Amino acid sequence: MLLEQICEPKDLKALSLEQLESLAGEIRQFLIEKLSATGGHLAPNLGVVELTLAMHYLYDSPKDKFIFDVGHQSYVHKMLTGRMDRFDTLRQYKGLCGFVKRSESEHDVWEAGHSSTSLSAAIGMAMARDLKGEDHKVVAVIGDGALTGGMALEALNHIGHEKRKLIVVLNDNEMSIAPNVGAIHNYLGKIRSDKTYKKAKDELQYLLNRIPAIGGKLAKTAERVKDSLKYMVVSGVLFEEFGLTYLGPVDGHDLQKLEEAFLQANNVNGPVLLHVLTTKGKGYKPAEADSHTWHGISPYKIESGQVLKAVGPPMYTQVFSEALIELAEQDDRIVAVTPAMPGGSGLIKFAERFPGRMIDVGIAEQHAATMSAALAMEGLKPVFAVYSTFLQRAYDQVVHDICRQNLNVVFAIDRAGFVGPDGETHHGVFDIPFLRHVPNLVLMMPKDENELRHMMKTALSYDDGPIAVRYPRVSGTGVDIDATMAPIPIGTWDVIREGESAVIVAVGPMLQVAEEAAELLKRDGLSIRIINARFIKPLDESMLLQLANEGQRVVVLEEGAQHGGLGSAVLEFYSERDIHDMAVRIIGIPDEFIEHGSIKEQRRDAGLTGERVAAELIKLMPRQHKSVSTQ
Secondary structure (H helix, E strand, O other): OOHHHOOOHHHHOOOOHHHHHHHHHHHHHHHHHHHHHHOEOHHHHHOOHHHHHHHHHHOOOOOOEEEEOOOOOOHHHHHHHHHHHHHHHOOOOOOOOOOOOOOOOOOOOOOOOOOOOHHHHHHHHHHHHHHOOOOOOEEEEEEOOHHHOHHHHHHHHHHHHHOOOEEEEEEEOOHHHOOOOHHHHHHHHHHHHOHHHHHHHHHHHHHHHHOOOOHHHHHHHHHHHHHHHHHHHOOOHHHHHHOOEEEEEEEOOOHHHHHHHHHHHHOOOOEEEEEEEOOOOOOOHHHHHOOOOOOOEOOEOOOOOOEOOOOOOOEHHHHHHHHHHHHHHHOOOEEEEEOOOOOOOOOHHHHHHOHHHEEEOOOOHHHHHHHHHHHHHOOOEEEEEEEHHHHHHHHHHHHHHHHOOOOOOEEEEEOOEOOOOOHHHOOEOOHHHHHHOOOOOEEEOOOOHHHHHHHHHHHHHOOOOOEEEEOOOOEOOOOOOOOOOOOOOOOOOEEEEOOOOEEEEEOOOHHHHHHHHHHHHHOOOOOEEEEEOOEEEOOOHHHHHHHHHHOOEEEEEEEEEOOOOHHHHHHHHHHHOOOOOOEEEEEEEOOOOOOOOOHHHHHHHHOOOHHHHHHHHHHHOOHHHOOOOOO
């Protein structure tokens, strides 16, 4: 097998194009087999096999810089750069990362788990190269979806202004948007990138300008004719107007055409956009037929394409989806807004039921937030469904356009807390600190799937400003579901377990960890009260004052950044009221990025375990309890 001979990119240089085509087939088979066991981003990687091969065949990584937007299409790149033997550990604890990771390889020069960053990185690296007097290529690979991100358009604008030599590969896997312009367009692409042509064109312009009286007019006329022709036949005119030379479209699965296109791009002394057409899921029929489902997939059976899913309670995302549909049946003002995540956010069924009330803005979180503000201002009830990690991108709009104007926008914040295999770029662990201090905003989190339904009713019944409900990327607890949803009084907590020895104030899935700690300590005669802090903002002030009056010892437990989170809010509450004799400990995610693995492993690394909570409670106890075992 050819694949066994590839240990690093230079091993590709000795292969013929025919051998590269055979190698592409072996790579696809390798990915299909390995990901059937580990899961991962299958369809995106099957679509870029030939593209990645061509890049490594023609360029010299890591001297030449490859920048992958998002990075979930970098599996082939990882295989060709010496990491093939680690694919059994893909996205597993201490294993191979599912995204580009600088600590893994010198060939990984840029990390990203969020889209639309590659072009900014590319122009930065190109400028640094030129300022240092170096000579290497910079190649950025960006998808057609990521190109909708405002940051990508900002970078395109700057790239055209700087006119530095770099290549932007537009990986376009939406065949319908590619114009069929045929041979004329390909010919124009060639002559625009040909050095001899460009030199002749410049010399002609110079000569025309030197003709007395009429030379300038002739040059302007020639330029107008050229521009008119370009508008008629060149599909990449938008990129040309940004200042990039447009080449393509090119069949992204034809290695010879890819090679020719890259060689043309190398001849351009300035920025180039190479438009490459690929098929997502190429080479595996289930993935080709449903590239959305197979974008990021759980383990599956290769022969049938059957996805292996655990049987159990529904995911919180599904519960949110069903509750939203039920509430939208009762109120036609409810609309759903998503930034290109209708599937991940559970809005597919909502879109089928209410197609006119489903708004997918593409990868444009900032726009989604401000548009939601305007929808609310006009009397609608927008539900902005967004992953916690992606909400970070719209922070200014949340503060300035929604909360400052006190508008009735509902934030449905999915993937709150640890997310497992996607790792640190996708964890939803910062939204509590960056949201709870913003005026006018209510922030809540359910203890189980039934409470999530009631929180959805609470949010859509609330008329006094923005309100957010955050929920995790896990299955529910399996509790019974109430037939009717009812609002929860704003700012109220709930005691779910009585006890006198000490108190655990917990939120979301951490209530289960609190129960584990309470059971450990129960064996030694300690009774632990557990409070469901379902409202992170506003706090239940009366309950906090009650704890102070009792002189309780309190551990605040949260699956979010410890600095600035719920625990910090509790300490601030007591400090503002000059209550200084409270024994309060905070257990949250420490000041570090937690890598990929299972959620259980991530919680263990962060110290979010029953044993850790029990040990912290023991430290707060009077001296006679210090020797109590937590094993």
